[in-house]
Amino acid sequence: MVASKRTKLLGHPLVLTLLTHKWDCYGRYFYYLSLLIYIFFLFFLTGYILTTPPPFYHESPSSANCTDGSFDWFGNGKVRWVDDAKEWQSVLFGDIGDWIILGLAGIHLFKELIQLWNQKFRYLTFNNFLEWTVYILAVLLVLPLRNCSYENSVNVKYDWQWQCGAISILLAWINLILFIQKLPRLGIYVLMFTDVLKTFMQFSVVFGLFIVAFTLGFYALLMNQEPFNTFWYSLVKTFVMMIGEFEFDTTFHSQNYLNTNDGVQSQDEFFLTTVYYKQTTYVVFTIFAVIMSIILMNLLVGLAVDDIKEVQNQAKLQRLAKQVDLALEIEEALPLVFWRRFCVKTRNLRPNQHGRTMISRLFYGLLSSETSMLQEAISSTLASEKTIIEEVRDSQEGFNETVGNMKYRMKLLKSQNDRIEGMLTALLKKDGVVWDDGNDNTDEVGE
Numbered sequence: 001m002v003a004s005k006r007t008k009l010l011g012h013p014l015v016l017t018l019l020t021h022k023w024d025c026y027g028r029y030f031y032y033l034s035l036l037i038y039i040f041f042l043f044f045l046t047g048y049i050l051t052t053p054p055p056f057y058h059e060s061p062s063s064a065n066c067t068d069g070s071f072d073w074f075g076n077g078k079v080r081w082v083d084d085a086k087e088w089q090s091v092l093f094g095d096i097g098d099w100i101i102l103g104l105a106g107i108h109l110f111k112e113l114i115q116l117w118n119q120k121f122r123y124l125t126f127n128n129f130l131e132w133t134v135y136i137l138a139v140l141l142v143l144p145l146r147n148c149s150y151e152n153s154v155n156v157k158y159d160w161q162w163q164c165g166a167i168s169i170l171l172a173w174i175n176l177i178l179f180i181q182k183l184p185r186l187g188i189y190v191l192m193f194t195d196v197l198k199t200f201m202q203f204s205v206v207f208g209l210f211i212v213a214f215t216l217g218f219y220a221l222l223m224n225q226e227p228f229n230t231f232w233y234s235l236v237k238t239f240v241m242m243i244g245e246f247e248f249d250t251t252f253h254s255q256n257y258l259n260t261n262d263g264v265q266s267q268d269e270f271f272l273t274t275v276y277y278k279q280t281t282y283v284v285f286t287i288f289a290v291i292m293s294i295i296l297m298n299l300l301v302g303l304a305v306d307d308i309k310e311v312q313n314q315a316k317l318q319r320l321a322k323q324v325d326l327a328l329e330i331e332e333a334l335p336l337v338f339w340r341r342f343c344v345k346t347r348n349l350r351p352n353q354h355g356r357t358m359i360s361r362l363f364y365g366l367l368s369s370e371t372s373m374l375q376e377a378i379s380s381t382l383a384s385e386k387t388i389i390e391e392v393r394d395s396q397e398g399f400n401e402t403v404g405n406m407k408y409r410m411k412l413l414k415s416q417n418d419r420i421e422g423m424l425t426a427l428l429k430k431d432g433v434v435w436d437d438g439n440d441n442t443d444e445v446g447e
Contacts (some may be wrong), residue, residue, distance in 0.1 A: 019323050027327055041108065052096075054155065055156075055162055142155075177193075196307050214232075218238055225272060241293075242293060252282075
């Protein structure tokens with residue numbers, strides 16, 4: 001039903017009741033437990049990154065440094081990492097933080113192995129690959145590979161370890177965004193982002209060709225300037241220029257208006273700031289501004305708006321699809337004997353009972369939408385289809401109501417006209433004016 005986008009079948013009361021039953025019995029417990037464990041892991045990984053000095057903040061450690069824990073710091077390194085260090089941070093993230101990260105990463109990797117065993121080739125998805133990357137890089141970050149520590153008991157990291165940590169913390173927060181896409185209320189916004197990203201990836205081939213074309217053009221014309229000195233520098237600079245950071249004056253007007261260097265700049269400085277082919281460079285720059293900054297950017301915005309509108313139109317289908325995927329994943333991971341215990345023949349529904357306290361009602365409204373959808377589906381299903389006579393009767397009742405409203409408005413207009421006529425008659429009598437239009441046929445006008 002999900003693959004065929006059969007929204008009506010997924011929205012049938014029987015299917016919704018089954019999904020709600022699975023979610024209430026075991027789905028939500030496993031999901032929120034996994035979310036809580038992941039947030040706990042993310043908390044310690046973030047704290048570890050924030051309280052661990054990066055290896056480029058000090059000189060390479062030697063045997064003397066590792067013995068007494070003192071290092072030759074660069075910049076404000078000693079003040080930041082030694083003098084201002086909090087004791088509770090050293091204990092929480094320095095003494096036990098790395099072991100907690102190792103333990104939680106091990107738990108998540110074990111869970112991924114179970115999913116791999118149950119799902120086989122269906123396990124090979126982007127989300128699972130992202131999770132493996134996060135946990136493996138986090139383990140590589142916290143492993144004590146050097147026999148050397150700072151004063152807060154944190155192990156000194158290699159350069160490659162710190163780069164693994166930077167990628168790990170980036171992907172870990174992105175994975176949290178993908179983690180909450182199965183929530184009923186918040187997941188729709190994550191789906192909007194992923195759909196827009198997919199559209200951009202499909203358009204990226206054409207987009208990349210334009211980027212490479214202008215990169216080579218600017219590289220050929222401005223390779224004497226530092227931002228365009230190499231192809232890769234020019235590629236990054238062209239991509240940044242696409243979003244509006246042109247730095248037009250820095251690129252074209254670094255020289256004075258006389259275009260001389262006598263007594264002002266050295267020969268090297270003059271070479272690094274000169275535009276040698278101004279006419280051609282101006283033409284290329286103008287074409288770039290029109291195509292990349294105006295046409296392509298507006299095209300991307302239009303594609304994104306269309307994707308968001310489509311997701312909003314299919315919001316119900318998307319929410320139900322995520323609930324189905326989650327229920328199937330949990331059933332595959334659990335033993336058959338376990339989830340069979342939750343099989344029931346009947347189920348009592350109380351759609352109006354959302355909690356007794358304000359906090360429970362708020363939590364219900366934020367994280368649950370199945371019951372409201374089920375109530376709507378039951379109401380629509382129980383409402384029998386009307387016959388032709390009933391439809392005619394309903395339309396006649398609506399017509400009678402419309403006619404009654406028109407009669408009421410006509411009476412209001414008549415009373416207003418009578419008041420205006422009385423006022424005009426009084427004014428004429430006061431001024432001594434006699435008026436006779438010779439057409440006094442008011443008796444012929446019906447009520």
